[in-house]
Amino acid sequence: MFAYAIRRVLWAIPTLFGISLVVFMLTTLIEVPPPADLGKVDPENVLSEEDRARARFVDLPRFFNTQPLDIHGRTDEILFHLVADDAQRDVAAARLARLGGAALPFIMPQIDAMPAAAKSRVAVALAPVAVRMGQGDAVALRDPATAPIFWTRYWDEHSTDFTEPSVRRTVDRLLVRDSAQRETELSQVDTFALATVIEAMPRVKDQAALRRLMSVAARASGRGIVPDEGAPAAAFVRAEEDWRSWWFIHRSDYVAYDGATKVAASVTDTRYGRWMLGAVTSQLGLSTRDGVPINEKLIARAPVTFALTFIAMLASYLVAIPIGVLSAWRRGKAVDATFALLLLLVYSIPVFVLAQALSGLFARDNLLGLAVPILTLTAGGAAALSRHQRGSMVEVLSLDYVRTARAKGVSTFRVLVVHALRNAIVSTTTLAGLQFPLMLGSTFVVEEVFGIQGLGWETLRAIETHDAAWLVAVVLFSAVMTMLMLIASDLATSILDPRARDTALHSGDL
C-alpha cells in the first residue's frame, strides 16, 4: 500500500512540471508589442514600455539565459552607449538615472579612465541621482564642466557608505529606533539600499518603521505605495505585496550577481524560471482588471467554486447510487427502461442550456436561488454516475456469491445493499477523480449564468478585460486541483480494491 502511495505521489512531480510547462506556453501566446525604436522615441516612453514588457518577463529568453544581466552588466551596457555617444544615448542616460546609487560602485572606478567628453556625459546623466540623494547643487550638476569634479570628490568621501554591511547596519538601527536621521542616511546611498530595505520589509512588524522603509524605497525607485500614517493594516499588506512583486521583477537592476548566483541566474532569469518561481512563491502578480493581488482574489473566489463543485458531486452520488441500484435490480423491466431513457436525455442536455432554462423559471433571491445552481450541476453528474452504477451493479449481481446469499434466504434488500452494493460501489466512487474536472467546467458555466461570484465568474470578467495574470493563475490552479483529485481517487481505489493497485504496480505504469 505504502509503496503504491509513494510511487503514485512521486509520479506527480513530472506531471506538475508538465502542467507548469503547458501553462507557461499559454502565457507566451499573449501578444507581445514589438520593441520600440530606441533612437527616436522619448526615453521615458521607452522605459515605461519596457516596464510593461518586463512585468511579463518577455525581455528574458524562454528557457535558458546565456548572459543574465545584473547591475554590473547593465551599468557596463549603459556606459558603452554613453561613451560611444550613439543613438541610444538618451535612453541609456534615463536608464542610468533609474539605476541610481546601486550603479555608482561600478561606474566610479571606470570614470577616471574615460575621455573628458565621455566623463562629463556620464556625470551629467547621474545628476538626477544626486538630486535624489540630496547632494550638490542642481545647476552645477548639470554643467558638463563641474559635474565630473563633483562626482570624483563625492566618491572620495562617500565610497565607504556604498557597502552592504554599512547599509545593513543602518537598516538595523532604523528598525531598533525609528528616526528621521537614519532615513536620511539611507536616502544618501539611493538605490544601493533597496536590496536590504525591501528584503527587510517582511520582518518588520512596527508600522511606523515599515512606513519609513517604504518611503526610503519609494524615493530611491521613484515609484511604489507608501500608506498614510494610521492606515488600516490591509493597506500595509497591499503595499508590501506591491513592493514584493516589483522587487521580484526588478531585483536584477539593483543587485550584483557573484559566481554561484550567476550560474543560478542563467536558469532563474528566464521567462519560464521567473514565472515558475513566481507561481511557487505565490507571487502571481496583480490583476490588471482591478489591481487586486491575484492571491487575494483566488482565496476569495476558490471556496465558492469548490463548495459548489463538491456539494454538487456529493448530491449527484446521493441521487445516482439509489437509481443505479434500482435499475440494476429491475433490469429489463419498465422502471429500468424509463430511467435509462430519462438519464440518457438528462445526460445529453448541455449544462448551460439547463442553467439558462432554469434561471428563467426560478427567481434568484430566495432559498431556491442557491438550490437551483446545485440542482443544475447535480442533474448532469447524477446521470453519468447512475449509468455507471447500474453497469457495475448488474455485473456484481450476476456473481455466484450473490446467488448463494439469495439461496440462503437473505432478504432482497440485504442482498442488494449489503452484499452487492459494497462491491459495486467501488468503481463508482473512484470515478470521482474523473468526474471532478467535468464538474469544475460545468461550475464555471453555472456561475456565469446565475451570477455567482466564484472562479468562473471572475474568469469571464477577466476575458472581457484581457486580464492575463488571472487567466494564467486560474488555469494553473484548476489543473493542480484536478491532478490532486486524480491522485486522491487513485489512492482511494488502491485502498478499496487492492487488485487494481497490484495491476498498476506490475503493469509498469507506475
Next chain:
Amino acid sequence: MRKKNTARAAAIAVLFLAFVTIFADLLASPLPVLCNYHQQLWVLPNVSHPKELDGLSCDDIQKAGHVYITPVTCHGPLDEAPAEALLPPMAPGHMLGTDAVGRDVFARTVHGTRTTLSFAVLSTFVFVMVGLFLGAFTGFFGGALDAITTRAVETMSSFPTLVLAIGVQAMVPRPTVSTLFLAIVLSRWAEVTKLTRAEVRLAKSSDFALAARALGATPLRVLLNHVFPNARTAAIVSATFGLGSVMLAEASLTFLRAGHDNSVASWGEMLSEVRDYPTAWWMLVFPGALLIMAVLSFNVLGEALRDALDPRTRSDKNTP
C-alpha cells in the same frame, strides 16, 4: 430490439443534421437558387456567391429580373435588419423569429448546424488521428518515447477541458474558429492516446500477436495487421462520443463568449443572446433542441457502436 430502434432513430437524427449541414445554402441564403438578373441566368448563386450579386437580396433581384426558385428562407445568417428585431416565431418572412439585431433565427440555426457539425467532425477527426497514431506507436514499441507520451497524457488529462479551452481562447490575441480548433484538439488528444495505448498493449501480449511474431512477421506488420485492428474499435467508439462532446464544448465556449468571433453563425452564440433578452424563448428553444438532439444521437450511436463492435463491453450482456 428496443435498443436497435433507438440506435436507428439516432442514426436518422445524425443523417438529418448532415443533410442540414450540406444543404444549408438551399435552406437559408440571401440569394435565390435560380434567378434572372439583368438578362443573365444565374444557377445556384446561393452556393457560389458570385461577386456580381454580392450584397443583393431576393427582393432586389426580383426588381431587376426574375427569381424562379428561392431557398426556404430568403435570409442569410448574418443579414441584420434592425427594423425587424426580436420578432417572435411565425412572423411574416421569419418562421422562427429574429434576434436582437434582426437576424433570422431559422437561417442562423441552419448555418449554426453547419458550423458546429463541420467543426466537430474536423476536430474530432484530427484528435482521434493524433491519439491513434501516438497511442498505437508508443504502446507497441515502448521505450523513451512511450514514457514521455505517458507523462504528457497524464499532464493533459489534469486540465479540465473547458478551463483549458477558455485559457487558450482568452490568451490568443484574436480568438477565431482555428484557435478554438487548436484548443479543443490540445485538450482532447490525450484521452484517445491513453485508450489506444492500453488496447495496443493488451493486444500486443496476446497469443495471436506472439504467434505472428514467431512466424517471422516484422514488428510493423504485427502492429498494423494484427494488433491495430483490435485497438481500432475503442477509438471509433470514442470518436463517436467525442463528436457529441466537441459540439458541447464548442457551444459552451461560444455561449460563454469565449469561442470564436461573430463571423460565423453558431448555436452557442444564439443561446448566449438569451442572457440579454430572457423573454426571447425562441432563441433558446430551437438551437437548444438541436444541440440536445445532436448530443443525444451521438451518445446513443456511440453506445450502439460499442455494443456492436466490441462484445466484451456489451452493456446489456447480463440482461435476461
